Amino acid sequence: MRQVFDGETVNSALESGPTLGIVNPVRARDRFALARVEPAADLADLVDWHWVITWDLPPGAAFTQNVMPHPVGHVVAEREGFLAYAMPAGLFERTLAGTGAVVGTKLRPGGYRALLGLAHPGERGAVGPAAFLGPTAPLACEEALAQASAGRPDAAVRTVTPLLRAAVERSRTTRSTAALAALREAFSVIADAVPGTSVTALAGRLGTTPRSLQRLFADWVGVSPKWVLRRHRVHLAAEMLGRDPGLDLAGLAAAVGYYDQAHFSGDFVRAVGVPPGEYARSCRA
Incomplete structure (x- = not known):
């Protein structure tokens, strides 16, 4: 439009x-x-x-x-x-x-x-x-x-x-300002991270521990860093399928960090509501 x-x-x-x-x-x-x-x-x-x-x-x-x-x-x-x-x-x-x-x-x-x-x-x-x-x-x-x-x-x-x-x-408080700054850095790293990055690797890049990172996300975001990493991969996959519905699904799964297509399909269904193949067909139509 x-x-x-x-x-x-x-x-x-x-x-x-x-x-x-x-x-x-x-x-x-x-x-x-x-x-x-x-x-x-x-x-x-x-x-x-x-x-x-x-x-x-x-x-x-x-x-x-x-x-x-x-x-x-x-x-x-x-x-x-x-x-x-x-x-x-x-x-x-x-x-x-x-x-x-x-x-x-x-x-x-x-x-x-x-x-x-x-x-x-x-x-x-x-x-x-x-x-x-x-x-x-x-x-x-x-x-x-x-x-x-x-x-x-x-x-x-x-x-x-x-x-x-x-x-x-x-x-605004001193605590909220600090939390927002820490989360902004974490999400910036997630956006640029290599697909398949683990919570441990993410914490290492941020100079903190997995437990501290999990506590920050629980207190301020409401979901775990693992959930965020997984959802980011599905977002990327859906974006790529939306732009090119003809993509090979096995290759797409690997490209966004999944080691097997079954886990990719399961996460995709939980986030989107339909399997990636059905989503691709709807985008193609």
Whole structure:
């Protein structure tokens, strides 16, 4: 889908750039447009990026998009108001109909706990009003959605940013700042790691112990570093299949760090909901 953003026609982020986590991104391209916006510099330790989705489907039509979750939370401006989403418990599903827009903020690992000022990483799958954004949030939500619908994703994000900044100022602590920095380094290493990297090897590269790394992830992310390494491999595999459904599955499994195809297929089914062969066929169709 192509759409006018800030007065210029540009490609949706579904057509260029990574789509890690979006199930069958090729099929999604004709259903909605996705724009990504970088966060303000003073929020970059907490916010990974902002995402703006708009859609305009024919009358009576509906489209359901599935997303393999990353181990992070989101804050989203929707028709109902701002909602805070903890990391989903499983495959996330959203059905679109008619015309609409949402303006989301993808938090960094640990950001959900830090932003909400919690003593735990949050209950997986929890969704609730983002009351921590303060009393001006309802009007800001309306304005952000209006800007998004008008094809101005940058303006939509500029509307949301002051609310996030104020919330961060209220919730930030020395401990949360340190945890976010440690997790950002860990996830950066994971993104660049050789497929099949173990938790022990990851801890070694970070100059810490596996036990300390596991405790950090348990306290702030809510899943283990082993879970994150495994999910990253599946994300890579699904991304590669989405771009080239004709890939040899045995070769793909090896390329993303699996020593046998059975383990690869099992992890893929748990994350995506279907075996890799079926996923490839759906992407090809």
